Amino acid sequence: MKLFGKLVNFEFMRFLPIYITLLVIVFLIEAASVIFYAFMVKSEITESIVKHGLSKEQFLQDNGYASMVNILSSFIFSLPVVIAAVTIFIYILFIWYRDWLGKNTFIYRLLMLPVKRIQLFFSKGATILMLVFGLVAFQVAILPVLQVILKLVIPVDYRLDLTTQGMIRSLYYLRFLLPENFIDFIINYGFGIAFVILLFTMILIERSYRFRGVFMAVFYGIGALILVFSPYILQVIMKDYFFDNELLWMQFAIAIILSIISVFLSNHLLNKKIRV
Amino acid sequence: MIKLTGVEKKYGRKSILNGITFEADKGQITCLIGINGAGKTTILQAIMGLTPYQKGEITIDGEKLSPAVMEKVTYIPDAMTLLPKMRIKDAFQFMSDFYQNWNGKRAKEILEFFKLQEDERISQLSKGNTAKVNLLMGLAMDADYILMDEPFSGIDIFSREQIADVFSSHLVEDRGVIITTHEISDIEHLIDKAVLLADGVVRKEFMTEQVREEESKSVIDVMREVYKG
Amino acid sequence: MAIHFDKREAVYIQVIRYFKEQIAIGELKSGQEIPSRRELAQQLKINPNTVQRAYKEMEEEGLIYTDGNKPSIVTEEKKRIKEIRESLITEAIDQFVDRITSLQIPKEQVFELVQSKLNEPGREGEEKHD
Numbered sequence: 011m012k013l014f015g016k017l018v019n020f021e022f023m024r025f026l027p028i029y030i031t032l033l034v035i036v037f038l039i040e041a042a043s044v045i046f047y048a049f050m051v052k053s054e055i056t057e058s059i060v061k062h063g064l065s066k067e068q069f070l071q072d073n074g075y076a077s078m079v080n081i082l083s084s085f086i087f088s089l090p091v092v093i094a095a096v097t098i099f100i101y102i103l104f105i106w107y108r109d110w111l112g113k114n115t116f117i118y119r120l121l122m123l124p125v126k127r128i129q130l131f132f133s134k135g136a137t138i139l140m141l142v143f144g145l146v147a148f149q150v151a152i153l154p155v156l157q158v159i160l161k162l163v164i165p166v167d168y169r170l171d172l173t174t175q176g177m178i179r180s181l182y183y184l185r186f187l188l189p190e191n192f193i194d195f196i197i198n199y200g201f202g203i204a205f206v207i208l209l210f211t212m213i214l215i216e217r218s219y220r221f222r223g224v225f226m227a228v229f230y231g232i233g234a235l236i237l238v239f240s241p242y243i244l245q246v247i248m249k250d251y252f253f254d255n256e257l258l259w260m261q262f263a264i265a266i267i268l269s270i271i272s273v274f275l276s277n278h279l280l281n282k283k284i285r286v
Numbered sequence: 287m288i289k290l291t292g293v294e295k296k297y298g299r300k301s302i303l304n305g306i307t308f309e310a311d312k313g314q315i316t317c318l319i320g321i322n323g324a325g326k327t328t329i330l331q332a333i334m335g336l337t338p339y340q341k342g343e344i345t346i347d348g349e350k351l352s353p354a355v356m357e358k359v360t361y362i363p364d365a366m367t368l369l370p371k372m373r374i375k376d377a378f379q380f381m382s383d384f385y386q387n388w389n390g391k392r393a394k395e396i397l398e399f400f401k402l403q404e405d406e407r408i409s410q411l412s413k414g415n416t417a418k419v420n421l422l423m424g425l426a427m428d429a430d431y432i433l434m435d436e437p438f439s440g441i442d443i444f445s446r447e448q449i450a451d452v453f454s455s456h457l458v459e460d461r462g463v464i465i466t467t468h469e470i471s472d473i474e475h476l477i478d479k480a481v482l483l484a485d486g487v488v489r490k491e492f493m494t495e496q497v498r499e500e501e502s503k504s505v506i507d508v509m510r511e512v513y514k515g
Numbered sequence: 516m517a518i519h520f521d522k523r524e525a526v527y528i529q530v531i532r533y534f535k536e537q538i539a540i541g542e543l544k545s546g547q548e549i550p551s552r553r554e555l556a557q558q559l560k561i562n563p564n565t566v567q568r569a570y571k572e573m574e575e576e577g578l579i580y581t582d583g584n585k586p587s588i589v590t591e592e593k594k595r596i597k598e599i600r601e602s603l604i605t606e607a608i609d610q611f612v613d614r615i616t617s618l619q620i621p622k623e624q625v626f627e628l629v630q631s632k633l634n635e636p637g638r639e640g641e642e643k644h645d
Contacts, residue, residue: 118367124356454556475561499525
C-alpha cells in the first residue's frame with residue numbers, strides 16, 4: 011500500500027509540468043474571456059448612457075445585468091474545458107504508451123518493481139482520477155477570482171454577482187462533474203472510471219499482442235460499448251417497457267461488470283502476456 | 287538457483303525459444319553464449335516476466351515470478367531504461383523508494399568506482415557511461431541474482447575493462463550471475479558455466495574449468511565444435 | 516603478479532603452478548602472507564571460485580596455511596618447500612627428457628647442447644636460482 015502511494019505520486023509528478031501548463035492555459039483563456047466581456051459591457055454602458063443619454067434602468071431593461079452567467083454559458087468558455095478534456099483523454103493513452111515509446115523504455119523498470127503489476131494499472135488510473143479532480147477543483151477555485159475581474163470593471167449597479175455555488179450551476183460541465191445529488195456523482199464518475207478502465211484494458215491488449223492486438227482491442231472496445239448500450243436495444247424490443255432511470259441503472263450495472271472483467275483481464279495480461 | 291525447464295516461445299509463427307532447459311546457480315557466473323538472434327535476451331526477459339512464453343517453467347529458488355522475486359533478481363538490460371530527464375541521483379531515489387534491497391551506500395561506491403557524478407542527467411550520458419549506469423543500478427541492489435544482457439556490447443575498451451573487473455570483485459560475491467554475450471574472449475576466465483545457444487535451443491551446457499581440465503579444451507574450442515562441427 | 520594463461524588448461528592448476536614457482540624461486544617466502552582470494556581474482560582477472568579452488572588444493576597439498584580468519588600464509592615447513600622445488604625440477608626434467616628421448620638425440624650431444632645453452636650470455640641471472 012505504501013508502494014502504491016509512491017507509484018501514484020511518481021505518475022502524478024511525471025505529468026505535473028504539462029498539468030501545470032494546462033491549468034495556466036485554462037486560467038488565461040477564462041480570464042481573457044472575462045476581461046473581454048467586462049470591457050465590452052463597460053463600453054456598451056458608456057455608449058448608451060454617456061452618448062445616447064439612456065438611464066440606468068433603461069439600459070438594464072435592454073441589456074440585463076452584467077453577470078458571470080453570461081460568460082459561463084458562452085461558447086468561449088467551452089474552449090478551455092474542451093482543451094482540458096482532450097489533454098486528459100490523450101494522457102489516458104499516453105500514460106501507458108510513454109513507457110514503451112522513446113529511446114529509454116521505462117516499462118522495464120515499472121514491470122520489475124516489487125509490486126503486483128495490477129498496481130501499475132491502478133496507480134495510472136488513480137493518477138487520471140486525480141488529474142480530473144484537480145482540474146475540477148481548480149475550475150471551482152478560479153470562479154470567484156474571475157468574478158473579481160468583473161467586479162473591478164463593472165460598477166455594482168450594473169452587476170449581478172453570483173455565489174460560487176451559483177457559478178457552478180451556470181457552467182454546464184461543472185454541473186455534470188460536480189452534481190448536487192450524490193447518486194448522480196457516483197453514476198457520473200462511475201461511468202467515467204469504467205471508461206478509463208476499458209481504455210486501459212484495450213491498451214494492454216494492444217501492448218500484449220501488438221499488431222493482432224489492435225484488432226482485438228477494437229473488438230473488445232466495440233463489444234463493451236454495445237453491451238453498455240444494450241438496454242436501449244432491449245427497450246426497443248420491449249416497446250418502451252422500462253423507465254428511463256431503470257435503463258440507466260441497467261447500463262450502470264453492465265459498466266461495473268465490464269470493469270471488473272476488464273481489471274481481471276488486465277491483471278492476466280500484465281502478469282502473463284505483456285511484452286517490453 | 288534459477289531453473290528453466292523446456293521453455294518454448296513463439297512469436298506469431300516464428301519460434302524464438304524451442305525448449306530451453308538450463309540452470310544457473312547462486313555463487314556462480316553463468317554465461318549464455320550465442321550469435322544475435324539466438325534468443326539470449328528473450329531468455330532473460332522471460333525470467334523477469336517481461337515477455338510471454340507458451341510452454342515450460344521458470345523458477346527462482348523454486349518459486350515462480352512474484353513481487354518478492356523482483357527484490358531477489360535484478361535485470362540489467364543492454365538499453366537504458368531510466369527516464370531521460372532523470373539525474374543519476376533521481377534514479378537512486380526511485381530505486382530506494384521502491385526496493386527494500388536497494389543499497390544506497392554501495393550505489394555511491396560504484397558511482398565512484400566508475401568515476402560518474404550523481405548530478406549527471408541520463409540523457410547526457412555517453413554510451414560507455416550508459417552501460418555503467420545500467421550496471422550500477424543492478425549491482426547496487428542486494429539481490430541474490432543478477433541478469434546482465436550484453437554488458438560489453440558497443441562500448442570502448444577501457445569501459446570494457448572496468449566492467450570486466452566487476453565480475454571478479456566483491457560486487458558479485460556470492461551472487462548468481464547470468465550474463466549474455468556473443469563475444470566470450472573478454473570474460474573467458476571469469477565465468478563458471480557456459481550455456482551455448484543456437485536457434486532457440488541449448489546446444490551445450492558445461493563448466494569451463496571442467497572442459498579445460500578434463501578435455502584440455504578452451505571455451506572457444508568447445509564453441510567451434512558445437513557451432514561448426 | 517601476472518600470469519599468462521593457457522586457455523586450454525584448468526585455470527586453478529595454472530594458479531597452483533604459478534604459486535609453486537614463486538615459492539621455489541623464493542619470490543614468495545616461507546611464512547609470507549598471500550593475497551586474499553578476492554584480491555587475487557581481481558589481480559589476475561579470473562573467477563573467484565577458481566582461486567578458491569586453487570587455494571583449497573594448495574592448502575591440502577600443504578603449500579599454504581590458513582589459521583581461522585587470518586590471511587593465508589606460505590607454509591613454514593622448510594621440508595615442504597624443498598619438496599616443491601624438487602618436484603618442479605623433476606617435472607621440468609621429466610618433460611625435457613620425454614621430448615629429447617622422442618627425438619632420439621645421442622646423450623653426449625644433449626649434454627653439450629644443454630651446456631652451451633646454459634652458458635649463453637644473459638642466462639647467468641636465471642642460473643643462480645636453479
